[in-house]
Amino acid sequence: MSKNVLVMEGDGIGPEIIREARKVLERVNELDNLDLEFTEAMLGGRAYDKHGHPYPEETREKARAADAILFGSVGGPQWDGKTERHLRPEAGLLDIRSDLDLFANLRPAITFAQLADASPLKPELVAGLDILIVRELTGGIYFGEPRGIRTLENGERQGYNTDVYSESEIRRIGKVAFEAAQKRGKKVCSVDKANVMEVTVLWREVMDELAKDYPDVELTHMYVDNAAMQLVVNPKQFDVIVTGNLFGDILSDEASMLTGSIGMLPSASLNEGNQGFYEPSHGSAPDIAGQNIANPLATIMSAAMMLRYSLGAGAAADRVEAAVSNVLDQGLRTGDIMSEGMTKVSTSEMGDAVVAAL
Amino acid sequence: MSKNVLVMEGDGIGPEIIREARKVLERVNELDNLDLEFTEAMLGGRAYDKHGHPYPEETREKARAADAILFGSVGGPQWDGKTERHLRPEAGLLDIRSDLDLFANLRPAITFAQLADASPLKPELVAGLDILIVRELTGGIYFGEPRGIRTLENGERQGYNTDVYSESEIRRIGKVAFEAAQKRGKKVCSVDKANVMEVTVLWREVMDELAKDYPDVELTHMYVDNAAMQLVVNPKQFDVIVTGNLFGDILSDEASMLTGSIGMLPSASLNEGNQGFYEPSHGSAPDIAGQNIANPLATIMSAAMMLRYSLGAGAAADRVEAAVSNVLDQGLRTGDIMSEGMTKVSTSEMGDAVVAAL
Ligand SMILES: [Mg+2]
Ligand SMILES: [Mg+2]
Numbered sequence: 001m002s003k004n005v006l007v008m009e010g011d012g013i014g015p016e017i018i019r020e021a022r023k024v025l026e027r028v029n030e031l032d033n034l035d036l037e038f039t040e041a042m043l044g045g046r047a048y049d050k051h052g053h054p055y056p057e058e059t060r061e062k063a064r065a066a067d068a069i070l071f072g073s074v075g076g077p078q079w080d081g082k083t084e085r086h087l088r089p090e091a092g093l094l095d096i097r098s099d100l101d102l103f104a105n106l107r108p109a110i111t112f113a114q115l116a117d118a119s120p121l122k123p124e125l126v127a128g129l130d131i132l133i134v135r136e137l138t139g140g141i142y143f144g145e146p147r148g149i150r151t152l153e154n155g156e157r158q159g160y161n162t163d164v165y166s167e168s169e170i171r172r173i174g175k176v177a178f179e180a181a182q183k184r185g186k187k188v189c190s191v192d193k194a195n196v197m198e199v200t201v202l203w204r205e206v207m208d209e210l211a212k213d214y215p216d217v218e219l220t221h222m223y224v225d226n227a228a229m230q231l232v233v234n235p236k237q238f239d240v241i242v243t244g245n246l247f248g249d250i251l252s253d254e255a256s257m258l259t260g261s262i263g264m265l266p267s268a269s270l271n272e273g274n275q276g277f278y279e280p281s282h283g284s285a286p287d288i289a290g291q292n293i294a295n296p297l298a299t300i301m302s303a304a305m306m307l308r309y310s311l312g313a314g315a316a317a318d319r320v321e322a323a324v325s326n327v328l329d330q331g332l333r334t335g336d337i338m339s340e341g342m343t344k345v346s347t348s349e350m351g352d353a354v355v356a357a358l
Numbered sequence: 359m360s361k362n363v364l365v366m367e368g369d370g371i372g373p374e375i376i377r378e379a380r381k382v383l384e385r386v387n388e389l390d391n392l393d394l395e396f397t398e399a400m401l402g403g404r405a406y407d408k409h410g411h412p413y414p415e416e417t418r419e420k421a422r423a424a425d426a427i428l429f430g431s432v433g434g435p436q437w438d439g440k441t442e443r444h445l446r447p448e449a450g451l452l453d454i455r456s457d458l459d460l461f462a463n464l465r466p467a468i469t470f471a472q473l474a475d476a477s478p479l480k481p482e483l484v485a486g487l488d489i490l491i492v493r494e495l496t497g498g499i500y501f502g503e504p505r506g507i508r509t510l511e512n513g514e515r516q517g518y519n520t521d522v523y524s525e526s527e528i529r530r531i532g533k534v535a536f537e538a539a540q541k542r543g544k545k546v547c548s549v550d551k552a553n554v555m556e557v558t559v560l561w562r563e564v565m566d567e568l569a570k571d572y573p574d575v576e577l578t579h580m581y582v583d584n585a586a587m588q589l590v591v592n593p594k595q596f597d598v599i600v601t602g603n604l605f606g607d608i609l610s611d612e613a614s615m616l617t618g619s620i621g622m623l624p625s626a627s628l629n630e631g632n633q634g635f636y637e638p639s640h641g642s643a644p645d646i647a648g649q650n651i652a653n654p655l656a657t658i659m660s661a662a663m664m665l666r667y668s669l670g671a672g673a674a675a676d677r678v679e680a681a682v683s684n685v686l687d688q689g690l691r692t693g694d695i696m697s698e699g700m701t702k703v704s705t706s707e708m709g710d711a712v713v714a715a716l
Contacts, residue, residue, distance in 0.1 A: 120479050120590050141499075141521065142554045149560050158524040159560030163499065166516040193604075196500045202507050202517030228612040232478055232590065246551075250608060254586040 002035040003311050006066035008059070011045040011079075011089060012284025013294040013347075014072025020296035020351025021070060021303045024320060027355045028307070032316045039066070043096065044074035045089035054092030055099070063096055068310035069277045070303055073284035097137065102269035102277055103169075104176040105137040105248065106305065109235070109255035110264065114328040115337055119260030121232070131238045131255055132184060134177040135248025137269060139169045142245050163199045165244060170206040172272060177242035178214040183314060185239030187218045191227045191247055203244065224251070231255055256281060263295035263336040266302035268309055276310035278302040292346045295334040297324055300354055323357035330357075360393040361669050364424035366417070369403040369437075369447055370642025371652040371705075372430025378654035378709025379428060379661045382678060385713045386665070390674045397424070401454065402432035403447035412450030413457070421454055426668035427635045428661055431642035455495065460627035460635055461527075462534040463495040463606065464663065467593070467613035468622065472686040473695055477618030479590070489596045489613055490542060492535040493606025495627060497527045500603050521557045523602060528564040530630060535600035536572040541672060543597030545576045549585045549605055561602065582609070589613055614639060621653035621694040624660035626667055634668040636660040650704045653692040655682055658712055681715035688715075 007022055009015040022038070029036045041059040048054045054074075063069060075089040085091065096102075109131040111119060116127035144162035152158050174190075181188045190207040192200035204221055211219040222230065224247045230237060231254055243251060256265055265281035280298030288294055301324060308317035332353050333342040345353065365380055367373040380396070387394045399417040406412045412432075421427060433447040443449065454460075467489040469477060474485035502520035510516050532548075539546045548565040550558035562579055569577040580588065582605045588595060589612055601609060614623055623639035638656030646652055659682060666675035690711050691700040703711065 120483055122478060122480060125478055144518070148556050152524065156525045157560060158522060159555075159557035160502070160520055160522040161555045161557045162518055162520055164516060164518040166510065167514045197517075197519045198506050199517035199519045202515060225607045225611040228586065228608045229615040232612060232615045249583045250586045253583040254590060254612065257587040257590045 002037050003067045004065060005036050005038050005306070006041055006062050006069045007038055008041050008043045008069065008071045010043055010072035010074045010284065011076050012073050012286045012289045014074070014284060016290070016292060016294050016347045017280065017296040017299040018070065018072040020347060020354070021299040023351050023355050024300050024323075024358070025070070025303050027358050028316045028319060031358060032313065032319070034311065034313055034316060036311070043071065043092045045076055045079040047092060048079070048083065048087060048089065054087060054089050055095035060099060063100060067275060068306045070299075070306060071277060071279040072299065073280065073282070075284050076286035076289070096277065097269060100275060100277065101138065101271045103136060103138040103272075104173055104270040105135040106176075106180065106268040106270065106309070107133045107135060107252040107256065107281065108266060108305070109133065109252070109259050110301075111259045111261070112264065112325060112328050114325070115261045115264065117339065118337065119258060121235075121258055126235060126258055126260065129235055129259060131235060132180055132240045133248060133252040133255055134173065134180060134240060134242040135252055136165075136169065136173040136244050139165055140245030163197070163244075163246070165199055165203060167202065167206050170203050171210060174207050174210040174242060176270060177240050178210060178217050180309070181217045181240040182214065183308065186216055187220070187239035189220045189222050189227075189238055189241050191222050191224050191241055191243035191251065193224050194221070195223060200244070207242070227251055228254060231258060261337050263334070264297050264301065266298050266305050268302070268305045270309060274310055276306060278306040292348055293335050294347050295336050296347050296351050297334075300324060300351070319358060320354075323354045326357040327353040360395050361425045362423060363394050363396050363664070363669075364399055364420050364427045365396055366399050366401045366427065366429045368401055368430040368432045368642065369434050370431050370644045370647045372432070372642060374648070374650060374652055374705045375638065375654040375657040376428065376430040378705060378712070379657040381709050381713050382658050382681075382716070383428070383661050385716050386674045386677060389716060390671065390677070392669065392671055392674060394669070401429065401450045403434055403437040405450060406437065406441065406445060406447065412445060412447050413453035418457060421458060425633060426664045428657075428664055429635060429637040430657065431638065431640070433642050434644035434647070454635065455627060458633060458635065459496070459629045461494060461496040461630075462531055462628040463493040464534075464538065464626040464628065464667070465491045465493060465610040465614065465639065466624060466663070467491065467610070467617050468659075469617040469619070470622065470683060470686050472683070473619050473622065475697065476695065477616060479593075479616055484593060484616055484618070487593055487617060489593060490538055490598045491606060491610040491613055492531065492538060492598060492600040493610055494523070494527065494531040494602050497523055498603030521555070521602075521604070523557055523561060525560065525564050528561050529568060532565050532568045532600060534628060535598050536568060536575050538667070539575045539598040540572065541666065544574055545578070545597035547578045547580050547585075547596055547599050549580050549582050549599055549601035549609065551582050552579070553581060558602070565600070585609055586612060589616060619695050621692070622655050622659065624656050624663050626660070626663045628667060632668055634664060636664040650706055651693050652705050653694050654705050654709050655692075658682060658709070677716060678712070681712045684715040685711040
């Protein structure tokens, strides 16, 4: 049965990087007989310019119908402060996440050995790093009620937020982590603060229960402050990390910096049906848009994640990732990852090289 | 007027490291005419063995009367699981913090250039690092109510915690940070998540107000996820970081690992009267206790912080820190920071060397 892939360029460097990722997808589609069908739609600032909304009705319909969505990037200075908050380019991203109930954010922290020198860490600590951080994206303290700023009886103001997770919310993000681990190193580290916070006492309990359904996966627990340390000291000890919205925000950003090459990092957001939204971790880089110099590899790696997590094509995903490693072995580099002795290439040359290496 | 310093050895390596720090304090007391008077008391496991409580009444009286307290370390396997939770060695620490209302936790992240090679980061990123993290220690989500695990109408359980700060709590920790910055690099970075969490919207507002009272200090704001990244990528950009209990826990632990030498890191906990409790960041290391091989420098550095923050003797503090740097220049190293070509020394030899270098 054919699979429906929605491709959206977005703003800034979006069109250039999506073009290369699509080339790669079309080539593996042929090579592996994946029966992918592609459609297109608009999301973000250019969508607003054309349709008056960053997440137009037409896009919504196509998004709901898609098995997976590949996206470029959103935003740019031409839209800054021009419209109400809910019509800004970034609001389109929030809209589609909530519309499709994309509660699971998958953020890999990968360092290809060929790029390890760019890390702030010593190369031996990060060469070959391959962590997957699974962050709950629609609950926890970023969404919990009650919240606000109130005035106390003594007249002073007090700010408050509520961190809250129910068993079902914890279980569904846990499942994503365990299933991802089955496709990888078969280890899940659940990060909490169960020595202090009750919301994470429940989190830990549910993870322990869930682990019984995945006897092939090893579950460990770690406090968030220790996890922040271990990521710096010995990041390669981790396979899959699963955690709540706030801790996941902090740890996935910390981990991304360890890699030394944000231009290489993909991301995915999944819902319960494994429908997924795939995009590079980096932004829309309006300053270099249209110059054919952006690094398309994070988007190509996002396409590989899409093959693995939403399209059931793990072998094709492996093939794409191997091709990316191959072009790095050839010494090809876009400007952002350039180093001495390597060959500097354009966005499209990099995409062509990955296609050739497939 | 004389100042009253309470010295408590605690458990494990506590007695050995305290002995060296006290030698140093007694010598600067003479050199700088500080008029320090020393008393002693017990806290932790040995206090429990002798008095039946880890924070005995006699210690409480002396602690309340002291201008500053220098402490070694707490706990060991001989007390594990032997008593009720409130009688464990660690409970003594919680008791004294709450008894003296020590709401401000000061955690320096320092990397002496001589030890930069031990960091997981590239040496050039951390050599000479000198950050002070000021963490609020008695409020926020670790203490906020309501909290617990409840059963919802649909029968499933839900965990919840409350992050909460009032203006006065924010103001008093802010003051500690601004005053510390005045004694250092004159920069405060306040870390929050004000784009999402109301409790930190108020936090940011109060910091902005407070900044008007400290025109000589530059205040900036940073989101916690970005701070977790910036600590890895460019830690030397920071002077003083001030933040709430949870964010401070995560960031101060992350920062301590950047330094590569936890055996060098002091800490302080202060109350509104600048009465302070000073202890090394490391633990009681029962496995090496009594062998005269522990590193006393974190405790000596804690004594320096005590001179600066509670005893109004900044010049003496500078003198102690310079002496520590001097012994490192001489190539003297305890086992935990030993590297090729250096001279391995015992705990007491290290203490003697610092005294000699004063
Ligand atoms: Mg973030
Ligand atoms: Mg901690």
